[in-house]
Amino acid sequence: MSLYQVQKLIYQLNRDPRTRQRYADEPDAVLGEYDLTREEIGALLKPDIGLLYVLGVNGQLLMHFAALHRIEWTDYLERMRQGLRDHGQVREGVYAATGYEGVEAHEARLKAERETR
Amino acid sequence: MPLVYCGACSHAPGMTARAERADTQTRQALESAFRRMGDDIRATRPDALVVIAAEHFANFFMNNMPAFAIGMADSYEGPIEDEAFLRIGRTTVPGNKALSRRLIEKVMQTVDVAYAEEWKFDHGISVPLHFLTPDYDLPIVPANINCQGPPLSPLARAWAFGEALRRAADAVPERIALIGTGGLSHWPATPDSGKINQEWDREFLRRWSANDREALLSYTDAETYREAGQGGFEIRTFIAAAAAAKGAKGTVDFCEPVPIFAVSCTLGSFRLSDTRPE
Numbered sequence: 001m002s003l004y005q006v007q008k009l010i011y012q013l014n015r016d017p018r019t020r021q022r023y024a025d026e027p028d029a030v031l032g033e034y035d036l037t038r039e040e041i042g043a044l045l046k047p048d049i050g051l052l053y054v055l056g057v058n059g060q061l062l063m064h065f066a067a068l069h070r071i072e073w074t075d076y077l078e079r080m081r082q083g084l085r086d087h088g089q090v091r092e093g094v095y096a097a098t099g100y101e102g103v104e105a106h107e108a109r110l111k112a113e114r115e116t117r
Numbered sequence: 118m119p120l121v122y123c124g125a126c127s128h129a130p131g132m133t134a135r136a137e138r139a140d141t142q143t144r145q146a147l148e149s150a151f152r153r154m155g156d157d158i159r160a161t162r163p164d165a166l167v168v169i170a171a172e173h174f175a176n177f178f179m180n181n182m183p184a185f186a187i188g189m190a191d192s193y194e195g196p197i198e199d200e201a202f203l204r205i206g207r208t209t210v211p212g213n214k215a216l217s218r219r220l221i222e223k224v225m226q227t228v229d230v231a232y233a234e235e236w237k238f239d240h241g242i243s244v245p246l247h248f249l250t251p252d253y254d255l256p257i258v259p260a261n262i263n264c265q266g267p268p269l270s271p272l273a274r275a276w277a278f279g280e281a282l283r284r285a286a287d288a289v290p291e292r293i294a295l296i297g298t299g300g301l302s303h304w305p306a307t308p309d310s311g312k313i314n315q316e317w318d319r320e321f322l323r324r325w326s327a328n329d330r331e332a333l334l335s336y337t338d339a340e341t342y343r344e345a346g347q348g349g350f351e352i353r354t355f356i357a358a359a360a361a362a363k364g365a366k367g368t369v370d371f372c373e374p375v376p377i378f379a380v381s382c383t384l385g386s387f388r389l390s391d392t393r394p395e
Contacts, residue, residue, distance in 0.1 A: 004179060008180065011174050014175075014197065014198075015176075053308075059306025059307050059347075060173035060306055061173075062306060063305075064198060064202070067202035068199060077308055080308045094267060095306070096307075097307055097308045098304065098309055098312070098346070100309040102311070106311055106313075106376040107140070107376050107377070
């Protein structure tokens with residue numbers, strides 16, 4: 001139930017400017033309206049993107065929560081990787097990590113393939 | 118009027134948010150493909166464009182998740198995303214409430230679709246429109262298939278939704294164009310963002326171009342998740358577009374893997390003149 005509450009708060013923050021403003025002005029009051037654990041409140045306030053990812057927050061919600069905190073894309077990806085190192089694999093949901101060579105290595109491979117076409 | 122246009126395209130937010138980080142040639146080719154699709158749509162003189170999207174919690178959440186929804190308003194706002202992140206300015210896009218209502222009434226005859234008099238566009242609609250109708254001068258009828266929050270809409274029902282939209286479009290006097298928007302294999306917004314299963318994408322597009330209903334509906338969600346990631350669930354929008362094409366064959370105009378955009382950027386359309394007779 002708790003992951004649902006974390007995601008619901010992020011959903012509201014992402015879509016509703018008034019919730020965003022209230023969250024900026026009085027975060028504790030907004031957080032108090034959701035049934036959250038201490039770990040979740042800590043992860044939201046910090047914000048600890050890595051832990052939120054491991055808790056199972058859907059990436060389609062989490063990437064916009066990161067953008068709200070002015071976390072740049074590459075940094076966002078790195079924070080999730082750090083979360084996996086710190087807390088282990090994703091605990092819930094469908095956004096688990098599966099392993100990837102990384103964009104730079106992948107781009108280089110595709111470029112080499114294009115050149116030999 | 119019979120449906121005037123039917124196609125599908127990617128909606129990856131990276132295409133605008135991280136545009137300059139892609140290979141320049143690939144990016145220019147992608148933008149040209151979008152321009153061609155926009156021109157093709159305009160050439161059919163549509164009165165409205167139905168966009169079947171896989172929205173990402175802009176309007177629908179797990180407290181009340183419709184399997185299928187259609188917007189019913191005279192205007193829509195979007196994108197909801199941070200403008201600095203998506204690099205698309207928030208704007209108002211025209212809709213057509215009366216037309217939506219007539220389409221919804223027809224679709225409802227066979228598919229239990231939810232309707233929404235409020236709808237905020239996210240990148241699933243705003244990114245394609247940014248390229249296809251940058252002046253936002255064509256009324257949009259947004260439609261949605263739940264591709265995000267399991268349990269997801271079954272593929273066979275996505276097909277039925279596409280068929281129902283086609284029947285509805287054919288039944289109204291307006292000229293209706295339709296596109297599905299979504300990614301094929303991708304692992305978006307995860308540490309694996311950029312991973313693409315090109316073989317899987319090619320095979321999907323082979324089935325899609327052939328408009329092979331049985332082959333398109335044979336994917337299981339477990340298989341898609343394993344081979345094409347959670348992003349692969351968005352094939353539902355391509356499948357609905359194929360159903361709306363009513364047997365016509367498709368052409369893939371552009372398909373290139375772009376890791377920094379997190380997908381094989383894909384655009385394709387169906388030759389509606391081939392549509393099988395009733």
